[in-house]
Amino acid sequence: MLTLGFLSQKTVARLYCAISDTGLGQRVGGVEALLLGVMQMQGSRTNATGFVSVERSQFGLWEDDPFGEADVQWLDLPLPEAVPGVALGAGAIKVRSSVREHYAKVTVERASEAVCPEGFASLAQVPYRSRSGRVEVWTLFSGPTGVTLEIGGEGEEYILHVFWASDPSKFENQAAPGVTRGAEEFHFVFVAAVA
Secondary structure, three states, rough: OOOOOOOOHHHHHHHHHHHHHHHHHHOOOOOHHHHHHHHHHHHHOEEHHHHHHHEEEEEEEEEEOOOOOOOOOHOOOOOOOOOOOEEOOOOEEEOOOOOOOEEEEEEEEEOOOOOOOOOOOEEEEEEEEOOOOOEEEOOOOOOEEEEEEEEOOOOOOOEEEEEEEEEEHHHOEEEEOEEEEEEEEEEEEEEEEOO
């Protein structure tokens, strides 16, 4: 079984073009169609959402770094003074929540423009250079959360918009004793920077 989910959109597009130009796909039993299908699947997924365990008031976004080349990891970033707040490094983002221990709803999105969701406030709008093109939400103690998104290619420039909302009424609806679910929401929007 061939798995291509680990490849970036740019890599899949290059493979597709190379195979199409040479006619190899027709001789290898539909490789061209497979790559086209992967491109369509990657292109259609523009956001990822999930509930993320906020531990000691923080969580992070981290780009894949299989060779340990990053100058800074999200854990190394200082905890922002603002509550809630955001600290930024190359391929790393640390978020400070207004609640110490809870499950926040987190959305990571790639879009052509940033639109503040209804009921949200803007926390940050900052330049962001992608290291790998693949962003994943991480917790302080549990590691990766599975909320992952291909935002583009390696080294591409973005404007990152961070939006935040809080619903105090949800503090009463606890997922477990002392653990609130969905009382806070964070929405990260990556918009390609115009050159």
